[in-house]
Amino acid sequence: MRRIHALIYPALLVFVFLTAGVFFRVTIGCAQSAEEMSQAVEAKARVEKKAQPAEQPPGPEQNQIQQQGQTQQNPEPSSARPPASCLECHTRITPGIVVDWQLSKHSRNEVECSTCHGERHNAMTDVSEARIVLPETCAQCHDTQVDQFSKGKHALAWAAMKAMPTVHWQPMAQIEGLKGCGGCHRVGLKTKGEVGDLVEKGSAFGVSSCDVCHTRHLFSADEARSPQACRTCHMGIDHPQWEMYSSSKHGVRFLLKQSRMLPEEAAAPTCQSCHFRDGSHANRTAWGFLALRLPLPEDPQWAKDRTTILQGLGVFDPSGKPTPRLDIMQSADVLRLNDEDWLAEREKMLKGCNDCHSINFARIELEKSDQMIREADRLMAEAILTVAGLYQDGILKKPESYTYAFPDLLTFHDAPTVVELKLFQMFLEYRMRAFQGAFHANPDYSLWYGWSSMQRALTEIREKAADMRSSKAEQPQPAQKPVRPSGRK
Numbered sequence: 001m002r003r004i005h006a007l008i009y010p011a012l013l014v015f016v017f018l019t020a021g022v023f024f025r026v027t028i029g030c031a032q033s034a035e036e037m038s039q040a041v042e043a044k045a046r047v048e049k050k051a052q053p054a055e056q057p058p059g060p061e062q063n064q065i066q067q068q069g070q071t072q073q074n075p076e077p078s079s080a081r082p083p084a085s086c087l088e089c090h091t092r093i094t095p096g097i098v099v100d101w102q103l104s105k106h107s108r109n110e111v112e113c114s115t116c117h118g119e120r121h122n123a124m125t126d127v128s129e130a131r132i133v134l135p136e137t138c139a140q141c142h143d144t145q146v147d148q149f150s151k152g153k154h155a156l157a158w159a160a161m162k163a164m165p166t167v168h169w170q171p172m173a174q175i176e177g178l179k180g181c182g183g184c185h186r187v188g189l190k191t192k193g194e195v196g197d198l199v200e201k202g203s204a205f206g207v208s209s210c211d212v213c214h215t216r217h218l219f220s221a222d223e224a225r226s227p228q229a230c231r232t233c234h235m236g237i238d239h240p241q242w243e244m245y246s247s248s249k250h251g252v253r254f255l256l257k258q259s260r261m262l263p264e265e266a267a268a269p270t271c272q273s274c275h276f277r278d279g280s281h282a283n284r285t286a287w288g289f290l291a292l293r294l295p296l297p298e299d300p301q302w303a304k305d306r307t308t309i310l311q312g313l314g315v316f317d318p319s320g321k322p323t324p325r326l327d328i329m330q331s332a333d334v335l336r337l338n339d340e341d342w343l344a345e346r347e348k349m350l351k352g353c354n355d356c357h358s359i360n361f362a363r364i365e366l367e368k369s370d371q372m373i374r375e376a377d378r379l380m381a382e383a384i385l386t387v388a389g390l391y392q393d394g395i396l397k398k399p400e401s402y403t404y405a406f407p408d409l410l411t412f413h414d415a416p417t418v419v420e421l422k423l424f425q426m427f428l429e430y431r432m433r434a435f436q437g438a439f440h441a442n443p444d445y446s447l448w449y450g451w452s453s454m455q456r457a458l459t460e461i462r463e464k465a466a467d468m469r470s471s472k473a474e475q476p477q478p479a480q481k482p483v484r485p486s487g488r489k
């Protein structure tokens, strides 16, 4: 009953506020003077043109967050009229934001619009003075979460994206414009320079990191505790955790709880049960995204296969020596180099499983998933060596952008030949699913979308390679020019 009330009351409140908002819009909005309207248009135009906010709180340097007092200046209003309050205007201009804020715990705790955005913007004509909100703003009151967050993997998301060698080949709108890679990787902390870059090239937004799970302006912990909060980013080609989870027994049970088919007390883990143990914002897994780490495993075949994959990533050169990419991948924590950290994360995860399963059951389940990484690496290495052979035998010529005559998986979808694109797909889509599906208790993802797809891709790559060898014997292949987005080199 209390749960039902908890749902109905906010819903009623939303209704009342929305209705009030519409009423306000219609009555006040109509009464708005022509002068005010044109000021609003002017203000909007200025917002769009805005380069750098006049006063910026200091950005995180080298991803280090420091708690610091905010310097807020509140200059004398220039006109004789007293400044209108934020709400007076924003109930009319952005009613949805005001409703959200009114529903939030912030509004009940005197965390006002100006607490986060400052007081310098207070009129139609000075919109560009509104302060952008960085994690430091939240740290004034939530330093525990900001501190935890800065030690977790999300904090490195911007850096990891930027570490990819062909990121500058993607359209600007996808990176700084936050429409693609940047739309998800925005969660990462940014240096002061990177914040400036975003403001200049993209918009003044996407810098806050803290509004992706408990979204603005509700900032609701309940929203963040729901697995749906992770869905927008943890989905799709290379990390379909939402798809895997929601169709696994874990997710099915939880979704049945959400729709009240199962009692609230029924056991069902969310993403957060396994990845936000004790509410800690420092999330990270043992293996990590690519499931590649050093030192190499003891199993000699697996060690060879992982080395081949690391060569495909350009971390080792074709002779097996480390390259500068090793440092880059290490600095963004893409490549894990520490056995102790792996073990610590694994034990933490097992403790979570143990809330519902026997520790033996859980340990065996995770070990089987580890073995799927080994199995997948076997197929992956075979495919990489097949394409590497084409380079070694002069069937494929080294592209200018490549350091070595060896396939480069980090070229992503910009790889120059169809056979390499298949290799990329096998790596970033199928291999990932084979082991991620195992870890997320989803047999279909692990088998059909994962392992089976890898096998089929390998067969295609072998056949394509054989075709290329025989057609090379007949005629030379014309070089293809890559298509780059305008405004990018």
Ligand code: HEC
Pocket: 040, 043, 044, 047, 083, 084, 085, 086, 087, 088, 089, 090, 093, 094, 113, 114, 117, 118, 119, 120, 121, 122, 123, 124, 127, 128, 130, 131, 204
């Ligand atoms: C006189 C009316 C008015 C008042 C008072 C006002 N705002 Fe605004 N605000 C606007 C307009 C107009 C925009 C432009 C957005 C739009 O047109 O949809 C805006 C935009 C914003 C933005 C977004 C900035 C951007 O670049 O788009 C923030 C944040 C903001 N206001 C916060 C505040 C805060 C905090 C206060 C109180 C300290 C406040 N506003 C007071 C009218 C007002």
Ligand code: HEC
Pocket: 086, 090, 094, 097, 098, 101, 106, 111, 112, 113, 114, 115, 116, 117, 132, 133, 204, 205, 206, 207, 208, 209, 211, 216, 217, 219
């Ligand atoms: C707890 C801090 C906080 C409070 C309080 C707050 N905001 Fe915001 N606001 C944010 C964050 C974070 C963003 C997103 C910034 C970004 O994208 O980097 C934002 C963005 C905005 C934007 C621009 C983005 C959009 O969705 O249009 C407007 C307008 C805005 N806020 C208005 C308001 C108003 C009006 C209030 C008071 C009713 C308010 N804010 C209260 C944190 C806050």
Ligand code: HEC
Pocket: 105, 106, 109, 111, 115, 116, 133, 137, 138, 139, 140, 141, 142, 208, 210, 211, 214, 219, 220, 221, 222
């Ligand atoms: C001036 C202090 C202050 C600032 C700045 C602030 N908050 Fe809060 N926040 C609070 C208070 C107070 C609460 C209510 C705590 C409670 O009731 O236990 C709260 C609660 C929350 C909650 C939990 C809400 C819930 O449903 O339980 C979240 C999430 C949150 N804040 C996120 C943020 C984020 C993100 C920022 C920065 C964009 C931010 N806050 C900035 C003071 C602040």
Ligand code: HEC
Pocket: 135, 138, 139, 142, 145, 146, 149, 154, 187, 209, 210, 211, 212, 213, 214, 221, 224, 225, 272, 276, 278, 279, 280, 281
């Ligand atoms: C990847 C998702 C995610 C991001 C990013 C995130 N949070 Fe949270 N946040 C959560 C989850 C999940 C919870 C609920 C944790 C729990 O179980 O109590 C939460 C809860 C909170 C709470 C309420 C804590 C409480 O016990 O009531 C605050 C405050 C908060 N977050 C602040 C922040 C701040 C500040 C940032 C930015 C540094 C941030 N969060 C970034 C997911 C996130």
Ligand code: HEC
Pocket: 153, 154, 156, 157, 158, 160, 161, 183, 184, 185, 186, 187, 212, 213, 224, 227, 229, 230, 231, 232, 233, 234, 271, 272, 275, 276, 283, 284, 285, 286, 287, 288, 289, 332
């Ligand atoms: C705005 C997009 C976004 C949202 C929302 C989001 N994440 Fe992430 N998450 C990312 C990105 C990007 C990375 C990769 C960061 C990196 O490795 O540099 C990541 C990494 C992770 C990792 C670390 C994996 C590893 O390499 O060890 C975990 C665990 C994780 N997210 C869990 C969650 C959970 C649980 C939620 C929901 C509460 C969530 N995320 C919400 C974008 C997001």
Ligand code: HEC
Pocket: 227, 230, 234, 239, 241, 242, 243, 245, 246, 250, 269, 270, 271, 272, 273, 274, 275, 285, 286, 287, 288, 289, 346, 349, 366, 435, 436, 439, 440
């Ligand atoms: C029952 C526990 C459990 C649930 C529920 C769960 N995960 Fe996982 N997750 C794991 C395990 C176990 C791993 C592998 C950990 C390791 O590296 O050893 C993992 C790995 C990950 C990774 C790293 C890459 C990968 O897939 O191997 C991310 C990111 C992630 N999970 C996000 C999520 C998101 C988002 C959700 C919800 C949609 C979710 N997880 C639900 C247990 C869970």
Ligand code: HEC
Pocket: 160, 161, 164, 167, 170, 180, 181, 182, 183, 184, 185, 232, 233, 234, 235, 236, 238, 239, 288, 289, 290, 332, 333, 334, 335, 412
């Ligand atoms: C839909 C959201 C989304 C988009 C779009 C996206 N990513 Fe990611 N990215 C993620 C998530 C989530 C993870 C972590 C997944 C996991 O651990 O399983 C991740 C992981 C990564 C990693 C690995 C980080 C690590 O430390 O292991 C890199 C590098 C990366 N992404 C780069 C990119 C680039 C470059 C693009 C654009 C070409 C891009 N991403 C597009 C969400 C996204």
Ligand code: HEC
Pocket: 249, 250, 253, 267, 268, 269, 273, 274, 349, 350, 352, 353, 354, 355, 356, 357, 362, 365, 366, 441
């Ligand atoms: C909050 C409780 C909870 C947690 C935590 C949890 N599980 Fe489960 N798990 C369940 C339930 C309930 C089922 C469905 C049981 C069934 O199918 O009869 C299930 C099913 C499974 C299955 C499907 C196979 C089977 O026997 O049904 C696997 C595999 C699994 N869990 C592994 C794990 C692992 C590994 C972890 C930790 C990473 C974990 N679980 C964490 C509750 C949980």
